[in-house]
Amino acid sequence: MTPDAIVVGSGPNGLAAAITLAQAGLKTVLREAQARVGGGLRSSELTLPGFMHDVCSAVHPLALSSPFFRTLPLAEFGLEWVQPSAALAHPLDDGSAAVLERSLDATAERLGPGGGDWRRLHSPFVRRWDELSHDLLGPPLRPPRHPFLMARFGLRALRSATGLAGSLRGTPARALFAGSAAHSFLPLESPGTAAFGLLLSVAGHAVGWPIPRGGSQRMADALAAYFRSLGGEIVTAAPVEGLDELQAARLVLLDLSPRQVLRIAGDKLPVGYRRALERYRYGSAAFKVDWALDGPVPWTAAECARAATVHLGGTLEELAASEAAHARGTVHERPFVLFVQPTLFDGSRAPAGKHTAWAYCHVPNGYALDVAGRIERQVERFAPGFRDRILARSVLAPADLERRNANLIGGDINGGMMDLRQVFARPVARPTPYRTPVSGMYLCSASTPPGGGVHGMCGHHAARAALAEVLR
Ligand SMILES: Cc1cc2nc3c(=O)[nH]c(=O)nc-3n(C[C@H](O)[C@H](O)[C@H](O)COP(=O)(O)OP(=O)(O)OC[C@H]3O[C@@H](n4cnc5c(N)ncnc54)[C@H](O)[C@@H]3O)c2cc1C
Numbered sequence: 001m002t003p004d005a006i007v008v009g010s011g012p013n014g015l016a017a018a019i020t021l022a023q024a025g026l027k028t029v030l031r032e033a034q035a036r037v038g039g040g041l042r043s044s045e046l047t048l049p050g051f052m053h054d055v056c057s058a059v060h061p062l063a064l065s066s067p068f069f070r071t072l073p074l075a076e077f078g079l080e081w082v083q084p085s086a087a088l089a090h091p092l093d094d095g096s097a098a099v100l101e102r103s104l105d106a107t108a109e110r111l112g113p114g115g116g117d118w119r120r121l122h123s124p125f126v127r128r129w130d131e132l133s134h135d136l137l138g139p140p141l142r143p144p145r146h147p148f149l150m151a152r153f154g155l156r157a158l159r160s161a162t163g164l165a166g167s168l169r170g171t172p173a174r175a176l177f178a179g180s181a182a183h184s185f186l187p188l189e190s191p192g193t194a195a196f197g198l199l200l201s202v203a204g205h206a207v208g209w210p211i212p213r214g215g216s217q218r219m220a221d222a223l224a225a226y227f228r229s230l231g232g233e234i235v236t237a238a239p240v241e242g243l244d245e246l247q248a249a250r251l252v253l254l255d256l257s258p259r260q261v262l263r264i265a266g267d268k269l270p271v272g273y274r275r276a277l278e279r280y281r282y283g284s285a286a287f288k289v290d291w292a293l294d295g296p297v298p299w300t301a302a303e304c305a306r307a308a309t310v311h312l313g314g315t316l317e318e319l320a321a322s323e324a325a326h327a328r329g330t331v332h333e334r335p336f337v338l339f340v341q342p343t344l345f346d347g348s349r350a351p352a353g354k355h356t357a358w359a360y361c362h363v364p365n366g367y368a369l370d371v372a373g374r375i376e377r378q379v380e381r382f383a384p385g386f387r388d389r390i391l392a393r394s395v396l397a398p399a400d401l402e403r404r405n406a407n408l409i410g411g412d413i414n415g416g417m418m419d420l421r422q423v424f425a426r427p428v429a430r431p432t433p434y435r436t437p438v439s440g441m442y443l444c445s446a447s448t449p450p451g452g453g454v455h456g457m458c459g460h461h462a463a464r465a466a467l468a469e470v471l472r
Contacts, residue, residue, distance in 0.1 A: 001233070002248055003029040005466070007459075008240045009255030009445065011039025011407065015223040016068055016456030017253045017444040020463035022230035026251070026470075030224075030232060033239035036217070037224045039255070039405055040413070041454060043215030046394035047292040051356050052349040053394065054216045055404060056413065057454050058340045058358050059309050061087070061203035063219065064210060065133040066455040072226060079222035080213040082308075084345045087204035089307040090176045091382040093314060097301035098172035100180075100204045107205070114173025121168070122202055125153055129206035136199065137457045139464070140424070140433060140449040157195035158420075164194035165316050177201065178319040179311030182336050184418055185284045185362055187327045188320040192420040211308050211342050215349060219454070239406075243268055243441070251440050251466045255459065257282075257407050257415050257447045258427045265438065273437050276428040280447070283418065284326045285398035285411025286360040289372050292391040293355040297341055299383045308345055312337040312359075312378045326362045331371050335361035337378045354391070365410035366398055407445060414452030415445050423451060434462035435469070442466045 003026075007018040010032040021028045036042060040056035047053065063069050064081065088100040101107045104126055108115035125132055128149055135144040136153075144150040156164060161181030165174045165188075181188055181197030203209075212218045224234055243265040246252045254261055258277040266274055296305065304310050313319045313336035325332040343355040350356050361375050372395045379386045396404075398411020407415060416422060426433055427447045434442045444462030446452045 001027055003027045003233075004249060005029070005251040005253065006031060006246045006249040007253045007255060007444070008246070009033070009039060009407070010037035010220070010224070010234065011255050011445065012041055012220070012223070012454045012456045013444050013446060013459030014039065014253070014255030015220065015227060016459030017255065017463040018232055019072065019223065019227050019230065020068070020460050021251070021467065022227055022232040024467050028232045029249070030227065030234045031238045031240055032234065032236045033406065035237050037234060037236060038217055038220030039407065041216045041220035043217035046290045047392040050351045051292040051354070052215045053290040053356055054342070054358055057216050058342065059209045059211055060219070060454055061200060061207060061209045062453040062455040064207040065129070065137070065203050066457060067134050067137055068456050068460040072223070074219070074222040074226060077222040077225040077229070079219055081210040082213050082345050083208045083210045084306060084308045086303070086307040087209040088180070088309045088311065089301070089304040090172070090179050090311045091299065091301045091304055092171065092175065095300045096172070097303045098176040099303050099307065100176060100201060102205060102208055104205050111173045111176070112170045114168045114170035117168040118173050121156070122205060124149075125198070125202045126205040129202060132202070137450050137455055139461045141431060153198065157198055158192055159194040160191055161188040161193035161197050162316065162320055164197065171315055174316040175314065175319070178316040179313065179336070182319055182323050183338075185414060186419055187324045189324070190419060192423070209307070209309050211346060213346050213348060240264055251442070251470065253442045253444045253459075253462055253466060255445045256443070257409055257445055259409050260406055261443065265441065268438050270437050273428065280427045281417045281422060282365050282409045282412040283414060283416065284362050285365050285367055286401065286413045287363045287367065287371050287375070287398065287411070288360040288396040288401065289375050290394045291357045292350070293357055293389045294391050295353070295389050296344060296355055297357060297379070297383045298385040298389070301382070304382070305344060308340055308342055310339045310341065312339050312382055323362065326364050329364045331361070331363050331367065331369070331374065333374065334378060335371065335374055337361045337375050339379060363398065363411070365412055367411070368397065368399070370395070370397070415447040418451050423449070426451060432465050434465045
């Protein structure tokens with residue numbers, strides 16, 4: 001068929017864009033460089049046969065909060081969410097663990113003196129998460145639908161994570177907040193880093209931190225199957241090398257980061273826009289380790305077995321030191337580690353009695369040294385005997401991640417730094433950041449608002465902007 005639209009790249013944003021266009025009746029083709037669809041939503045037997053690992057994203061509070069994904073009939077196309085009984089655990093050296101329960105009250109009760117502070121901080125936003133998530137993940141530069149709620153959130157979110165966490169009483173509450181804020185990949189003293197802590201904790205209470213049964217690939221496969229049911233066509237193992245290959249279509253949506261856009265379309269861009277894309281900044285990277293395990297992780301704090309996600313790194317002060325280190329170009333001896341243990345809740349991913357685990361820490365962009373040992377020491381610190389359970393490991397350094405997905409420039413998993421300036425001017429400051437100066441060409445990746453994470457809203461908004469142009 002001669003397509004109306006071609007979407008390049010099948011990450012969650014490419015899939016969301018393609019679905020939005022197909023829902024509007026456009027003949028849409030999705031082109032993917034790799035053999036399978038999914039981008040950051042791929043799963044693979046990285047270690048041993050029968051052990052299914054998530055190569056990139058593993059835990060999906062943002063997918064469940066996504067105003068667009070929530071409207072799609074993905075369960076009919078094979079997606080099943082698994083909800084661990086707690087969203088997140090954060091062990092400490094005294095053998096205890098702070099736990100982000102689904103219930104705000106249950107969380108607060110166990111946070112000692114900081115419990116009341118935790119409840120007061122989160123409760124107005126947990127109650128109204130539906131409305132707030134629409135505004136937070138909504139189209140950029142539009143007046144919010146709930147301005148007072150957004151203003152209340154914004155006043156807290158614009159603070160630094162260390163500032164807001166420091167206002168909570170007690171080590172457990174501070175550490176629990178700082179762990180979520182550290183998903184920003186930024187020094188925790190930076191203004192705006194509190195936003196990540198607040199957003200992820202509130203989402204944890206409101207919708208949980210779920211995992212897809214069978215692995216994240218199942219979500220990509222469900223999105224792809226739904227897209228095909230709308231008449232969409234998917235072509236895999238088909239990297240796009242230049243814009244000229246896409247001339248047949250009236251609309252071209254690129255689920256790519258600025259560096260690749262410059263590579264495939266640089267000669268078509270006006271100088272000012274090209275320079276602006278060249279100035280786009282990439283952030284720190286992920287260094288990832290996956291394990292096949294002989295048994296479950298032997299946590300000192302038993303509560304850690306109630307959550308798929310466990311944040312390893314200790315106190316607020318330790319986490320702040322770890323996050324300051326990668327921003328300075330080095331890696332802390334005891335880095336903050338994001339750890340996921342999916343098979344405790346989803347036995348389909350490993351042979352009976354065996355387990356998988358997934359982890360990464362933050363390293364400078366393009367970092368070439370091996371920090372797998374430091375990651376394992378952090379796990380061992382809170383789960384002595386962990387190393388004895390390792391059957392096999394897969395190590396993906398920043399360059400390996402980029403080889404598997406060209407969007408992960410230098411191992412940056414957010415499609416570019418998410419500091420205050422670049423959250424709004426993403427990838428450049430324009431009234432419609434998705435539209436490029438080339439007629440019919442749009443950007444729809446995590447390098448556009450609202451940025452990184454599996455929520456599909458960059459793709460959805462870009463497609464809506466493109467449709468508005470077609471209708472005009
Ligand atoms: C290690 C890791 C852990 C993560 N953990 C989480 C998590 O737990 N929860 C969460 O919400 N998010 C997580 N993320 C972030 C999330 O995966 C990304 O933010 C999200 O996938 C971005 O989606 P996207 O569609 O913009 O791009 P991507 O998912 O990166 O997809 C881009 C696609 O474009 C394709 N492509 C690139 N160049 C070309 C070309 N020239 N021609 C054709 N196709 C091309 C790529 O192969 C890829 O399939 C993680 C990411 C990584 C890497």
